[in-house]
Amino acid sequence: MNSAQFNVEYHVTAVITHLIKVGREEEYEEWMRGIIPVARTFPGHLGVNVLRPQKGVHSEYIIVLHFDHHQNLQAWLESDVRQELIERAKPLIQAPEDVQILTGLETWFELPRRSQKSPPKRYKMVLLTWLGVFVTISIVSRLLSPLLTPFPMLLAQVITIGVVVWILTYLLMPQLTRLFYKWLYPTT
Secondary structure, three states, X not given: OOHHHHHHHOOEEEEEEEEEOOOOHHHHHHHHHHHHHHHHOOOOEEEEXXXXXXXXXXXXXXXXXXXXXXXXXXXXXXXXXXXXXXXXXXXXXXXXXXXXXXXXHHHHHOOOOOOOOOXXXXXXXXXXXXXXXHHHHHHHHHHHHHHHOOOOHHHHHHHHHHHHHHHHHHHHHHHHHHHOHHHHOOOO
C-alpha cells in the first residue's frame, strides 16, 4: 500500500460553521481567499470544500476541511497563524465558530456531556465494533430468521442489517462505550 492510499483511508474531517453578519459577506469571502491557501501549506492537508449560503436566505458558511490524520488537523486548528486569522474574522461573524471533528465510526464512541480531545485509537474502535456487530447479528439473525423465511433472501438481509444497525447505533454501542470508556480513553 502506498502512502497516498494510507492517508485517504485514515483521513479526518473538520466541519466549521460561520454565521456571517448581514452585509459582511464580501469581506468574509476575501478573508476565506486568504485562509484557505495557508491551510493548504500545513502537513496532511487533503482539501477543503466551502458550502456557501443561498443569497438572501441564511448567511451560514460551512467549511469542510480534510486532513490525513487527527494530529495534523489539530496542528492546523491550534496553530498561531490560524488563531490570528480567526481573530481577523471575528468582526465578520455573528457568533464564535462551531467546529466538529469527524473521522467516521468514532461517532458511536462519544458519550453525552463528555467531550474528548481526540477519537479513540482505531484498533480499539475496530475491536469494539466487531464485538458489537458479532453479538448483535448473532442474536438478531436467530430471532428474525423464522419470521423472514417467506421473504426473498436479499430482502431478509436488508431487514436484518437494518435492525442490526439500529440496535448498534441507538442501544448497544452507547452501552459498550460506557462499559469500555477507560480502555477507549485512557488519558481522559
